[in-house]
Amino acid sequence: MRFVKSLFSFSSALIIFCGGIAQAVTEVQWWHAMGGVNGERVDKISSDFNASQSQYKVVPVYKGNYTETMTAAIAAYRAKSQPHIVQVFEVGTATMMAAKGAVYPVEQVMKDSGEKFDKSDFLPAVISYYQTPEGELLSMPFNSSTPVLWYNADALKKAGVGVPITWAEMKSASEKLLASGMDCGFSFGWQSWVMVENYSAWHDLEIGTQENGFAGLDTKFSINNKNVKRILGQISDWSKKGIFKYGGRRGDSLSMFTNGECAMWMNSSAYYGSIKKQAKFNYAQSMLPLDTEASSSRQNSIIGGATLWVLKGHKSDDYKGVAKFMNYLSSPAVQAWWHQETGYVPITKSAYELSKSQGFYQSNPGTDTAIxxxxxxxxxxxxxxxxxxxxxxxxxxxxxxxxxxxxxxKSSSNAMDAAAKRGDALLRKFERANK
Amino acid sequence: MLKSIHFNSQALAYLLVAPQVIITLVFFIWPAGQALYQSFLIEDAFGLGSEFVWFENFIYLFEDDYYGESFGRTALFSFLVAVISMSFALFLAGFAERVVRGGLFYKTLLIWPYAVAPVLAGALWVIMFDPSLGIITYFLKYFGIDWNYKLNGNQAMTLVVMAAAWKQVAYNFLFFLAGIHAIPKSMIEAAAIDGSGPVRRFWTIIFPLISPVTFFLLVINTVYAFFDTFGIIHVMTQGGPAKATEILVYKVYNDGFIGLDLGGSAAQSVILMFIVISLTVIQFRYIEKKVEYK
Incomplete structure (x- = not known):
């Protein structure tokens, strides 16, 4: 009996001892919003990093969708139990930027920990979104995408139409598609991002005053301009004939495209992985249509997706691990892999070049549309x-x-006026709270 | 001489009530006080800077048309949920009482939905009524009804009311059944001997006699519709489409946790708190006296 007892206490001592050793590895908490297949990829990136060295251990934690992840991190910060790294979507950028005391700018993190960091390798279209007016990079781009026009190549072929380049062609192509037996011409998801924000950027139209908010907090929305109102009004008219069909917010309408109901779908290039898995037809992507009544040429589209923000309040040694991980994450090999698997754009030029030299764009035509x-x-x-x-x-x-x-x-005119008015009220509130 | 035992010091008495007092303070008074204080602040999301603004958050709310609309919507929602779930429950209880064979079996089945969590109840209804996958949507198409609650606000409201009411029927059923059981059989038998039929007996004897139960349930159901339906709405519609199902408690969540407007959200919860307090006061002070007890 005595023997059993001593064995028991010995083994528990051993457990405590081993636990002590495990503690010696510095843990870096990473809260993210990547569910499903992308969540598995995030886990792979973390475990590959953990295997590459023995000092730090990145622990990825799935915290729900983008909104939930961001609010969870903020609540945790208020309760002083924040993670080291949190993934925040692009619309949360202003909120994070304003929280100067809570955010550890990623460029500063790299500098303080002495990690090499070459900002010039990053794609300008990606990092300009996350820089201060002085050019300091605040958060690490991770998964960036942009809306593209996805199309069902088989359906277009059957209807005898080419890929639409303009909105007028979107209509005529859809009419032929409907005549050829399709249920609907096109649909889109993340509608504010695709049809208001990107529509405006694509035609070089202002979204809000003060350079879309970049130049100051005293900004007002200009989303109720005549072009946005006109295009949305037209689409609403088209929906009566089935040219356009609304399928819900975010990516809810994906199934309408992949089950062959709608022949075209405007949404993020990052649906590449899902479409590849679900679509039983030949599909491809092409650039967003041009609205010739709004502009004679295309400007550029803007990104969506998320970046990784570093939060203050941990030991300085932890941030060395954070910096190491950030470097690993943005290395060409990891980025090229992530880009080719998910359809997110590569965040560095060298990752783009690597994908090119690997022949990815040749064997998968159209996958460089976003970039x-x-x-x-x-x-x-x-x-x-x-x-x-x-x-x-x-x-x-x-x-x-x-x-x-x-x-x-509501008419498109009344609806967009109301949206701008309600949005402005919230901008004033934000300005007030972040003086 | 009458000897009364009493304790010399009052300390023991205080000690004995202390746990209850502490629980009340920690779990009720303190958070309520925090909410009240927060409602006077305008603060950024991270709590790095705040400004004391007195009643500005409240003034903003009362000037906000959407808040007024949400109030009206909540009133309609609660009324519909309470009326539908209570009338169904009363109907079922009236019949369950009369079942002779297998009564226990039916009663068990009827009580069952109460064990379902609100979120699951919502998920069940979403699966049945999904605009593109739902089985009921499929049947509705035969009747020429274009069912899409993701776009049609009235349909969304109908759906959340049905789900919320369905969930509460079991609870109401249980209380109504107990209430009917408590009525002395002799009264009902006497009425039967005098020649009144089951329907008349129900309306002239059973219904008036269970009025305390009915009243109690009315308050409970209103509070349920105000607060406990959050999970159902969160799963089914998230307050949409276009705010059609955004009741007050969902707006508190939306503004506070999604919008990170903590002051405005706290002001709303303070208003909700006063609504509950007044409901309770009405229950105990006013109506309870007027309800006929046997």
Whole structure:
């Protein structure tokens, strides 16, 4: 009996001892919003990094969708139990930027820990979104994408139409598609991002005053301009004939494209992985259509997706691990792999070049559409991106008002005026709280 | 001489009530006080800077048309949920009482939905009524009804009301059944001997006699519709489309946790707190006296 007892205490001592050794590895908490297949890829990146060295251990934690992840991190910060790294989507950028005391700018993290960091290798269209007016990079781009036009090549062939280049062609092509037996011409998801924000940038139209919010907090929305109103009004008219069909917010309408209901779908290039898995037809992507009534040429599209923000409040040694991980994450090999698997754009030029030399774009034509769209022209103040406070809520407002257009309860003019007015009220609130 | 035992010091008495007092302070008074304080602040999301603004958050709310609309919507929602779930429950309880064979079996089945968590109840209804995958959507098409609650606000409201009411029927059923059981059989038998039929007996004897139960359930159901339906709405519609199902408690969540407007959200929860307090006061002070007890 005594023997059993001593054995027991010995083994528990051993467990405690071993636990002590495990503690010696510095853990870096990474909260992210990548569910499903992309979540597995995030896990792979982390475990590959952990295997590459023995000092630090990155622990990825899935915290729900983008909104949930961001609010969880903020709540954790208030309770002083924040993660080291949190993935925040692009619309949360202004909120994170304003939180100067809580955010550890990633460029500073790299400098303080002595890690090599070559900012010039990053794609301008990607990092300009996340820089201060002085040019300091605040967060590490991770998964960036841009909306493209996905199309069902088989359906287009059957209807005898080419890939639409303009909005007028979107209509005529859809009419032929409907005549050839399709249920609907086209649909889109993330409608505020695709049809308001990117539509504006693509035609070099202002989204808000003060350079889309980049130049100051005293900005106002200009999304109720005549071009946005006109195109949304037209689409609403088209929906009566089935040319356009609304399928819900975010990516809810993906199934309408992959099950062959709608022949074209405008949404993020990052649906590449899902479409590849689900579509039983030949598909491809092409650039967003041009609205010739709004502009004679295409400008450039803007990014969406998320970046990794570093939060303050941990030991300085932890941040060395953070810096190492950030370097690993943005290395050409990891980025090229991530880009080719997911359809997110590569964030560095060398990752882009690597994908090229690997022959990825040759064997998968059209997969460089997103990066071409982003680099089409030197960004103007209208097409650099946007930086509005409370934009998470504003997106919901725009969603609501657009839904009111689609269900016919409001004209596109009334809906966009209301969206701008309600959005402005939230901008004033944000300005007030972040003086 | 009458000897009364009493404790010399009052300390023991205080000690004995202390746990209850502490629980109340920690879990009720303190958070409520925090909410009240927060409602006077305008603060950024991270809590790095804040400004004391007195009633500005409240003034903003009362000037906001959407808040007023949400109030009206919540009133309609609660009314529909309470009326539908209570009338169904009363109907079922009235019949379950009369079942002779297998009564326990039916009663168990009827109580079952109460064990379903709100989120799961919502998910069940979403699966049945999904605009593109739902089985009921499929049947509705035969009747020429274009069902898409993701776009149509009235349909969305109908759906959340049905789900919320369905979930509460079991609870109401249980109380109504107990209430009917408590009525002395002799009264009902006497009425039967006098020649009144089951329907008349229900309306002239059973219904008036269970009025305390009905009233109690009315308050409980209103509070349920105000607060506990959050999970159902969160799963089914997230307050959409275009705010059609955004009731007050969902707006608190939306503004506070999604929008990170903590002051405005706290102001809303303070208003909700006063609504609950007044509901409770009405229950105990006013109506309870007027309800006929046997």
């Amino acid at each position: 071409k769209q982003l680099n089409l022209n030197q960004p103007t103040p209208n097409s650099r991106g946007l930086r509005f406070g409370n934009f998470v809520q504003v997106r919901d407002i725009i969603n609501e008002e657009m839904e009111a257009i689609w269900n016919g309860s």
